[in-house]
Amino acid sequence: MNRLPHNGNGRSRTVVRVDAEAKTSDTEFILRIGKGELATFSCYSPKPHGITVHWDVQQSRSEGHYEPEEECEGCQKNKPQKNLFYLWGQWCEKQKFCFLELPEGACKHLIGLLGMGETLRGAGLVIRRGDGKKAHLQIRLGNRFDHPEALPKDKDPLPTLESLWGKKRDTAKRRSEEVLPDVSHKLNGSVL
């Protein structure tokens, strides 16, 4: 498989692929949409996997947040926290399986686009980020897959993230259930 060199600040003009370390499969990587980039994504996750991380502003990259806080390097260094959301699926342009990373605002917006009782599984997503200095991620629903039961199973992003962070602890704090309170009713009662 062709691999892009890992670039130190995690940004480039093409769609950034943060390659997983040797511990995880080559096919598992995190897709983060940078400035001026566009991607279409076929989603296999019924709902986003929300994970609380520390965010390094200068390097534009995440680090794990761990409980208890006294044992978390990021907390001890007062690094800011944020929630990031991951969807497993296929990056259509490259026909590669990966986790799409979304910030909280884009993720809330996406769930708000769903009809009542509809999940993200089988949804086609079109994601783009403008060129401006503070360009937000724009996301819309594209074509929906007719037979979601035939799609590959959902996947947990944590092993891939932990491999990228170079750490593994079972206590990584997760926020899969309690996030997106204002729109979560849309995903309640769905077959997951």
Ligand SMILES: [Zn+2]
């Ligand atoms: Zn922490």
